[in-house]
Amino acid sequence: MSYAKQLLDTYPRDFNLDADLLAGAIDALSDCAQACIADADLSEQNIAEMVKCIRLCLDCADVCAATLGVVSRQTEYDANVTRPLLEACVATCKGCGDECERHAQMHEHCRVCAEACRRCEQACNELLAAME
Amino acid sequence: MSYAKQLLDTYPRDFNLDADLLAGAIDALSDCAQACIADADLSEQNIAEMVKCIRLCLDCADVCAATLGVVSRQTEYDANVTRPLLEACVATCKGCGDECERHAQMHEHCRVCAEACRRCEQACNELLAAME
Amino acid sequence: MSYAKQLLDTYPRDFNLDADLLAGAIDALSDCAQACIADADLSEQNIAEMVKCIRLCLDCADVCAATLGVVSRQTEYDANVTRPLLEACVATCKGCGDECERHAQMHEHCRVCAEACRRCEQACNELLAAME
Amino acid sequence: MSYAKQLLDTYPRDFNLDADLLAGAIDALSDCAQACIADADLSEQNIAEMVKCIRLCLDCADVCAATLGVVSRQTEYDANVTRPLLEACVATCKGCGDECERHAQMHEHCRVCAEACRRCEQACNELLAAME
Numbered sequence: 001m002s003y004a005k006q007l008l009d010t011y012p013r014d015f016n017l018d019a020d021l022l023a024g025a026i027d028a029l030s031d032c033a034q035a036c037i038a039d040a041d042l043s044e045q046n047i048a049e050m051v052k053c054i055r056l057c058l059d060c061a062d063v064c065a066a067t068l069g070v071v072s073r074q075t076e077y078d079a080n081v082t083r084p085l086l087e088a089c090v091a092t093c094k095g096c097g098d099e100c101e102r103h104a105q106m107h108e109h110c111r112v113c114a115e116a117c118r119r120c121e122q123a124c125n126e127l128l129a130a131m132e
Numbered sequence: 133m134s135y136a137k138q139l140l141d142t143y144p145r146d147f148n149l150d151a152d153l154l155a156g157a158i159d160a161l162s163d164c165a166q167a168c169i170a171d172a173d174l175s176e177q178n179i180a181e182m183v184k185c186i187r188l189c190l191d192c193a194d195v196c197a198a199t200l201g202v203v204s205r206q207t208e209y210d211a212n213v214t215r216p217l218l219e220a221c222v223a224t225c226k227g228c229g230d231e232c233e234r235h236a237q238m239h240e241h242c243r244v245c246a247e248a249c250r251r252c253e254q255a256c257n258e259l260l261a262a263m264e
Numbered sequence: 265m266s267y268a269k270q271l272l273d274t275y276p277r278d279f280n281l282d283a284d285l286l287a288g289a290i291d292a293l294s295d296c297a298q299a300c301i302a303d304a305d306l307s308e309q310n311i312a313e314m315v316k317c318i319r320l321c322l323d324c325a326d327v328c329a330a331t332l333g334v335v336s337r338q339t340e341y342d343a344n345v346t347r348p349l350l351e352a353c354v355a356t357c358k359g360c361g362d363e364c365e366r367h368a369q370m371h372e373h374c375r376v377c378a379e380a381c382r383r384c385e386q387a388c389n390e391l392l393a394a395m396e
Numbered sequence: 397m398s399y400a401k402q403l404l405d406t407y408p409r410d411f412n413l414d415a416d417l418l419a420g421a422i423d424a425l426s427d428c429a430q431a432c433i434a435d436a437d438l439s440e441q442n443i444a445e446m447v448k449c450i451r452l453c454l455d456c457a458d459v460c461a462a463t464l465g466v467v468s469r470q471t472e473y474d475a476n477v478t479r480p481l482l483e484a485c486v487a488t489c490k491g492c493g494d495e496c497e498r499h500a501q502m503h504e505h506c507r508v509c510a511e512a513c514r515r516c517e518q519a520c521n522e523l524l525a526a527m528e
Contacts, residue, residue: 002295003295003298003299003376003380004298004302006376007299007302007304007373007376007377010304010371010372010373010375010376011304011307011373012304012307012308012309012371012373013307026298030294030295030297030298031267031294033294034267034268034290034294034332034336035267035271037332037333037336037337038268038271038336038337039336039337040271040274040275040276042337043275043276043277043338044276045276065329068298068301069301072298072301072302072303073301073302073303073306074307107274107276108274109271109274109275109276111274112267112270112271112274113271116267
């Protein structure tokens, strides 16, 4: 069982969201930030063609890390912050995932990164839907 | 002149936003993240009453840091990411600023932190307005 | 297989460290940052006794996140940065793990967090040893 | 007066370091992280020659941000963490500053970034010396 699920199962307060859904999002955010921060693109020969991908990965890593922090802390929940943050996260995962997918045939690490982005995009969308 | 303004003045590409407005937002985001990360609340005697403030400061620091990264990098601009991220930042600065202001009479550092949040909230709102 | 291992297996350049060892450290750093950032202590009734633990968790999350970034990027490796950073990471994981363990009987989430810290401390120590 | 100095002047506990020295380091760390995160190199035409600089800037931004967090929080001070972390920060600022300086004639933004790195390297060294 992931640390996120273990921590939520032992959380000292109630919270409104489903623990499995939330733990899934936390794990997906952590995986996506980790994949995007590695920035394997920087080691490619065709670096000039990878500039957009590098930039999108950096943005995606930053937004995922912030979203991870905010959704992990359940003490004070504010939909006015969490909702647009999750929307920004969905958009950055989609943009980064689309760009990575364009190079997935050429660069195997882009395929891995695209997969992490897709899973995170979906997990954030499911969390948003559960907040309705 | 701040580093943000110097860097934007020497930026190798054109970008659509006004450099003074953008540099102002970058400086305000950096100041607000710095104030919120210090977490002086943790050293207060009445810590039990400060829990909400601590949590809101942590969220505010995370969102400001991510927004700082995204708006600082001008290579690829995506309104679908930047707009909701700035909206999340405005909301977290407002929430944190309101809570800090409640303790501003009692704790001088909360007054300082509230001021940093207010300035950041305003700078992000101005950037959002310029993006219309 | 974790994303870290998949990414290292598809990395476009050679690097000097053993891929399994490095992937293990990356996963441990990511798990530890995630556990420490959740800050479940903030939701405890006996918050006044948890201040030291909260502070140590925040430091641990910050140092683990930075170490994660630096060891994930293999393009330019500088032992003068990586070595003291890993030493700082070992020390913060040890300090945070010790403090969490003191509350492990009382707070189940501290037991989980302590475990993440211990694993990360060990993984960073193994990486340091491999760098000799 | 910077927010760092204002916050330290209103800090609810005593701490062992000189407030001016510490505030100077906090401001220098914040400026350096901000300069390095902008990653103006990504927008340069000669991107293939800038790969090392981009990587070093990313590392520098990560280490400065973590050091900023740790030295800003004065509730629990642990020399076993702070000292190697400041040493890692000195090394990353030196490495990044040296590389940026190599391009300072060609790229004005590298000159600005080198200046931020130099000031941060010096401020961290002064803090280390004060901790003896």
